[in-house]
Amino acid sequence: MKSLLLLLLPLTVYAGRFPEKTPDSPGARMLDSYMQQQTEDMEKNGGLKDITTAQDWLAKAPVYRTQLAEMLGLEPMPLKSPLQATKTSEVKGDGYLIENMHYQAVPGLYVTANFYLPTQVENPLPTILYVCGHASVMKGSVSYGNKTSYHHHGIWFARHGYACLIIDTVQLGEIRGEHHGTYSKGRWWWMSRGYTPAGLEAWAGIRALDYLETRPEVDKTRFGITGRSGGGAYSWWIAALDERIKAAAPTAGVTTMRNHVVDGCIEGHCDCMFQVNTYRWDYDRLVALVAPRPLLICNTDKDDIFPIDGVFNIYQNVRRIYSLLGQEKNIGLQVAEGPHKDLQPLNNGAFHWFERHLKGADPMAVLDEGAKKSLEPEVLQVFKELPKDEKNTRIDESFVPAAAAPAPITTKIEWETQKAAWMKSLQEKVFVNWPQEAPALTLASAGITTRDGVSLTAYDFQTDSAFRLRLYIAHREGLRAEDLELVALNVLDAHGWQDFTATYGARFGKLIEGPSTAVKDDSAFESEKKMFQSFKWGMAYVCPRGIGPTEWQGSEKAQTQRLRRFYLAGQTLDSMRVWDVRRTVQILKKVPGFSKTPLWLQGHREMAANALYASLFEEGITRLDLHDLPTSHRQGPAYLNVLKFLDIPQAATLAAERTRVILYSPDPAPWDYANITIKNLGWEEKQWQIRKPAN
Template structure:
């Protein structure tokens, strides 16, 4: 027989220390570091509790905050409370307690495996603890036993001390393997576009667990408490904040500040279940405060690398102020134990004492008679003998948060205007809310200009925010002034486009290029460009959004992944901020003297083409879009928060085509059925919307 493998109570994604991976230094990396610090400071200023100064402030804001949290967890509106189909599969008796092995369905097909701990004699309804589990991997012979088995000692303690206690498995570490690591290591960036986080799934499982407990005669549904550690600490926050049936909470090692996560690198120690989709750009004290005024004990150790004590104490102090405003400071506590990120007895004792006082009314000076000790083999707590064939745990991320329903093409201009306005409002409020809140155009600064072989190139710089500096190159026939140009085409470059641009112009205008140089020159491409400029009074502008070309940041796959996840915590994505960069480049071009009335085209490939589409929705004066190799859905790329809850790429292109001429180069007409039908129904001209065969 194979030995029992129990990697208990260790977070699956725990990194080696608090600090982010060291990556090669570069201008782009320094800009990115400054940007993360600046954005964190913005959230600290506006996304926490500083605007709550009176009782009235809190009473007015708290319902709005609770609704926003539900939305950011994918729970607004709340899913339907479908039948739980609760099923008991076995029972185990111990010294003073009984354990029921059972499961329920939080949504049809999503099985939550659980153990219910009860005293062996129940004479009246009991105070009841919902225990939500952290990341404990428990397997035997390749069979999942569930992380509930790693925390069984908590359930036994509660049952032997007069409580009912339900310990529930998480989707990733239950008996049926789901997923928490979508963006952490699985490349499922569409989770962000979908507005999905497993944190919402765990919150919903916890809410449904309370629904189940209310059906049990042994349970006093007026005395619910919740606790759990690490991941379970986070889920304790979610359910306590959302569901006021929770009367006392003792989350353990489940929260810290945005600064710890983004600047200090703690995000690298956490999978996606720890984070809501931060649409409203919150810091974490705002979420914690939603437990106010109910009894709340914040538990942590002093040497926890992924929930550092400085951040935990900062949150405690900020939330304690709200308790004090409401005259309820007695209801908040802080339990700090010496040690690392582990399931330590002093932490457990603090939580036990808290519930004794706040769910039973025990004397605060009373001494607990014993701690929680492991006494069972994990396999005896297993719920299933055979996994259900209709389970959806393994694919629940694809359905839990619904995409926007495929829209019907508009029948007339009136219905189109209404639809378009609705989409624009949602894009502004839910997808691109992380953009800088400024109404002034970003200034463009001329760096230098050179002439060579009958061409003139001018380099301009602009700052789309206080941390990044981007460069825009403008090329045209030598001897022409900007006001002489009859057309300017803005080329939005990805990394491949930047390499091609360097190969074409880099050898002739090297001093105007920043960043690594291309190793080769493409003389044939340059000759073709020169021929075009000789024939037409055109200008070609080129820009790389942040993280590309001159501002590229490099490093391992892990380092690049964690950078993308930092944007997510800040209520942005790298892609959404690249749309902002394109907007700023458009604004900058129009500030060049003599170019405010010059027709402007925008052309781009791949993800940059989609960025150009969305930028065109917010910027006026774009005469034409040329779009090449366009992804057909945000399920592929690019990634913007919540966008699939609003629309998809074909609808965005239709919106763009209602403002400006759009030429899409594609061999797949079927993928663009929506803009095709919209153009037909609204009788757009053939010039306004065209699909052409790809250019070789």
């Protein structure tokens, strides 16, 4: 055993409950305030506060269950393909028998498992589906699956008259897939795809129940589910979606959105813990979907990543639903002393719960023994050689279907239908969580300075209740706003902010707030000055949240976890940057003299995409200049669910109907959808142009 690497991970390697301290800055304070506000809104509108009667719950629970399936990537449910269940070996123990086996949740997605039975089975048995937490069990390069770390649970159940199927997770099974897409792998396209491994694990559990129903040893009217940590979370997903589960005892698998978003517990959890939170749920709504079936919530009192205050809050809220349904006897809370560990008192609580609710045992009965580890991982191995057709390692590419690449539109009727469908999806599934009520748009002058024939004016405005942005407008000295023939709004990313501060910072420093390492660029300023002398143009500049004046700093890990907080709020950072662009377009029209001035919108890289999408929701944009626009949301920016419906080339086509689009791209091929559709529909040539980049 000395050469065997056994890591019992809470969920990921995690140093503590609280997030890394962010260097204090205006942007960091705005971000903290914003996340506090978002959490309060989810507590108010995404939980159970609006449920006041049993009838309320009975009416809304089916809707919530459908929403949950959608947020897990399971609406519609995948096709139930043949399981191809296969037994590979058998282990005989003292009073129990183990079958090492696998099944395919979808073709090529192998779920490795151990099926525990009593030595003698005379009648169909109550049956436990045990879903594993994050325990990595390896020897060299061989993974034995996290199922082996929890084998003592299976043995206990088999010795006490149950059948028990323990299934591996995708991340830490014998075929090691991935749970850490946004946590550490930079797979932000998971958000755009509407993919979460939580849905994958839920589906593997649902298919496990399908398999168990085929076994003669199993009483399919008495299914229970349990598991700890990640397995605790999967217990809720599966029990909420599949009412074949008759009793549940999830352990250390849930806490409140406040704990995750405000207190920083998200940093201890990989992606399998979270739905794509389109409907902005708090977690008590998920837990309540087990009602009125027997539910025991198990946790320790010193758990850093599932804090007891959040667990108790959820218990109290869900207990109220059970009470409304007249089933308060069916909900329990088991708290043991200790940290985030697989502790015997918690195990005994779950065992006692199933004895009562699946066997009808005396509630006062005393369990004769706890669960003790006794087996080497090697005896529980399913595969001696991994199957070559496995999809476990790349299942994120296919589990949630992306929208098929559409053929170019050929008729106006077809276009109108498709346009309406795309815009509806963007409004209801992608940008649905933009603010419903935003502060009044009020310009606050931050000053005006003139240098070397150029005037720069700064204005501040609220884009939402937390973020205050600064808008800069530059033009030739002496020109009034109403004299300008156009104003071009430049949406700056971090690179653009450095260029802006290099051009203007040294001359207009008091107006220009925010961190910058840029070196003064006289040639860039002279180029701007020459443009202003030649044309009656105004150039406007804005940094959406998190850039320039509102930048928040910290390590790469800290920045990653901030992005994930937006995800839990049913948003992404870039979807909120699209909102910021929209608000800037609106505030520009309130600048004195600008109400009728033609407006151009310009962005580079991901900000080009953010500007593009903003143009779909704002009127009066006469031209879009898009530089280095990503060809797909696979590269960015990330918006929730967008790839279920359309990709950037289709969005560009939508924009071209509304305004003139100039795309600066070295290769026209990725834009064939727009090229052909626009030609087929007979739009004016100037509406859509692809130009070679200047550099």
